[in-house]
Amino acid sequence: MNAKPFDITTDVAWCPGCGDYGLRNIMLDVLADLHLNSENLCFVSGIGQAAKSPQYYDVNYFNGLHGRALPAAVGIKAANPDMKLIVQSGDGDIYGEGGNHLIHTIRRNPDMTVIVHDNMVYGLTKGQASPTSNQGMKTPIQTAGVSAFPFNPVALAITMGATFVARGSVGDKEKTKEVIKAAILHKGFALVDVFQACVSFNKINTHKWYKDNTGYIPEEHQKNDRLKALSLAFSEEPFFLGIFYQVEGIKIFEDFISVYENLHEPLYKRNRNMSVIKEIMDQKK
Ligand SMILES: Cc1ncc(C[n+]2csc(CCOP(=O)(O)OP(=O)(O)O)c2C)c(N)n1
Ligand SMILES: [Mg+2]
Secondary structure: OOOOOOEOOOOOOOOOOOHHHHHHHHHHHHHHHHOOOHHHEEEEEOOOOHHHHHHHEOOEEEEOOOOOHHHHHHHHHHHOOOOEEEEEEEHHHHHHHOHHHHHHHHHHOOOEEEEEEEOOOEOOOOOEOOOOOOOOOOOOOOOOOOOOOOOOHHHHHHHHOOOEEEEEEOOOHHHHHHHHHHHHHOOOEEEEEEEOOOOOOOOOOOHHHHHHOEEEOOOOOOOOOHHHHHHHHOOOOOEEEEEEEEOOOOOOHHHHOHHHOOOOOOHHHOOOOHHHHHHHHHHOO
């Protein structure tokens, strides 16, 4: 018998010492503590080492194309608004290839939690720069050092109107667990950027680097103060951890879907009326 619900014994393709294990352990505790019903829970990811995470839990999941976790997640929400959705993927996947989807998914405020393994590198493809890589970092592709300045996911999410924005660090299991739990319980779009080391391909942002360069948001911070949240998001000394911004009671994506106005039954359960579909198609001939 497995020790924790949602745990499975399986071959894991991560390097020894990878921060992905730490986030996996955090997530197994979070899922157990929240007593989520596995039938109404779906994980979604894209491609990358981090994106393999859902394969290592005993859950329903959808593995999309690289960068395409969010459109798939929005589609699942539209077909079944009752589904609890957790997107878990990498910084390259969500902020790089999927960056445009992130911007526009935030604007819709779907009720889902997006957890990003932020190791500041493309791990799976062996160490190219990701959007969050430090300027100057040398990689097998960026041999003279990364010229672009880093993407700031927390500031972007606050600016776009995400209704919950936080950052955790795998190095602090207990506090990161609480942040992720709050994100999952939040109604609306929640982004949790999670700092973690890539021991094989990022020799700069090590476990020690994350420890030395992070600090918690002061307790007196009012989570609904958006401008203050934004100024905390710009800090790099330290990079703050905790909940930057949370606002409740904002209408969610699902509330705008007209087919649910008078009938709650999820679309996927409804019978298709083929004669109506045929009529529409015939009109287009
Ligand atoms: C369209 C497309 N472009 C590029 C790739 C190659 N590719 C696969 S994973 C990946 C980067 C993954 O980085 P990240 O999301 O940070 O995950 P990590 O491996 O670091 O956990 C890339 C570039 C791909 N699979 N598909
Ligand atoms: Mg990465």
